[in-house]
Amino acid sequence: MIIKNAEHEITAVKPNQYPVTGFPEVAFVGRSNVGKSSIINTLLNRKNLARVGQTPGKTRQINFFAVNGNFYLVDLPGYGFANVSKEMKASWEKIIETYLYSRRQNQLKLVVMLVDIRHSPSKDDIVMYQWIKGYGMNSIIVATKADKITRSQINIRLNDIRKVLQLDKSTKIIPFSSEKRTGREEVLEEIGRSLFG
Ligand code: GDP
Numbered sequence: 057m058i059i060k061n062a063e064h065e066i067t068a069v070k071p072n073q074y075p076v077t078g079f080p081e082v083a084f085v086g087r088s089n090v091g092k093s094s095i096i097n098t099l100l101n102r103k104n105l106a107r108v109g110q111t112p113g114k115t116r117q118i119n120f121f122a123v124n125g126n127f128y129l130v131d132l133p134g135y136g137f138a139n140v141s142k143e144m145k146a147s148w149e150k151i152i153e154t155y156l157y158s159r160r161q162n163q164l165k166l167v168v169m170l171v172d173i174r175h176s177p178s179k180d181d182i183v184m185y186q187w188i189k190g191y192g193m194n195s196i197i198v199a200t201k202a203d204k205i206t207r208s209q210i211n212i213r214l215n216d217i218r219k220v221l222q223l224d225k226s227t228k229i230i231p232f233s234s235e236k237r238t239g240r241e242e243v244l245e246e247i248g249r250s251l252f253g
Contacts, residue, residue, distance in 0.1 A: 057248030062100040062129075065122040069151060071158045075120055080251050081128045081163045085152065085184055086170030088134030091200035094234035095170065096121065096131055099244060106131055116148055118155055127251050128163075130155070136180040153187065160191045166250035168243070173199035173213050173231060177220045185221045195227065196246050202231040202238060 068074050086092050093106035105121065119131040132155060133148050156164070167188050171177050177185070188195045199217060202210060214229050223229065228246060232239030 057244045059100055059244070060124045062102060062105060062121055062123045064105060065120045065128070068118045068120065069116070071154060074118075074155075074158070075122075075128065078163070079122070079127050080165045081120075081130050081159060082166045082168060082247050082250065083130040083132055083155070083159075083164060084168045084170065085132045085188075086134060086200075087136035087172075087178065087180060090134065090170045090172050091232075091234055092131065092134055092170055095168075095198065095200065095232060095243075096129055098234040098237055098240055099247075100129070116144075116151060118151065135184065136178060152184075156187060156191050156193065160193060164193060166247060167193045167195040168198055168247075169195055170198050170200050171217055171221075173202050173210070173217070174204055176216055182221060185223075194250055196243075197221065197223065197227065197229040198232045198239065198243060199229060200232050200234070203233040203235045 066073065066075055084092050084096060096106040097103060100121065100123065106119065116133050118133065121129045121131070123129055132152050135148050135152065156167075169181075169185060169188060171181055197217065199214060205213060210231050214231065218229055230239050230242050230246070232243060
């Protein structure tokens with residue numbers, strides 16, 4: 057898929073603030089600091105569209121990026137911040153779950169779940185993946201920061217992630233690096249396929 061243009065359309069918290077165009081959506085989820093803003097910028101060929109390195113207080117929102125005038129990349133709040141209150145955690149969960157629930161039947165075509173290739177998925181990641189499956193969503197896993205490990209470690213790490221998340225055989229897991237732009241074409245291809253067949 058070729059990215060012709062991309063723009064930030066709206067920041068939302070509640071469903072009545074989501075776009076009403078009916079365009080299909082691809083949502084990105086993952087722990088804070090996993091590289092979510094970086095992958096969105098890399099996919100869209102933009103340096104700073106999704107802000108990199110946001111602070112916890114500012115990220116409890118959903119950002120919709122309109123791409124090629126016919127679909128959205130949706131940046132969901134990062135989860136798993138250390139040292140946040142129970143209330144804050146619950147509010148993130150509600151924002152993410154409400155989004156998945158509202159969009160599951162029509163707009164939402166693919167959930168891209170990000171995990172850091174260097175680490176085994178956390179409890180939060182496991183819960184997140186179970187939600188995605190529970191809602192019957194089409195998903196792929198992207199293992200970020202692949203430039204931080206050696207080539208020979210990549211398959212070992214992917215197998216570990218696959219095992220911990222208990223991925224189905226059919227679920228793709230793609231190593232990705234925003235630094236080196238590796239995995240970009242493959243992720244775009246999956247997005248294109250999920251959106252337009
Ligand atoms: P977010 O909190 O998930 O949006 O994560 P960011 O995109 O802000 O990235 C968090 C940190 O990881 C930043 O310092 C990025 O520069 C770094 N980072 C993100 N992706 C990569 C990558 O592919 N390779 C390397 N080496 N660093 C990355």
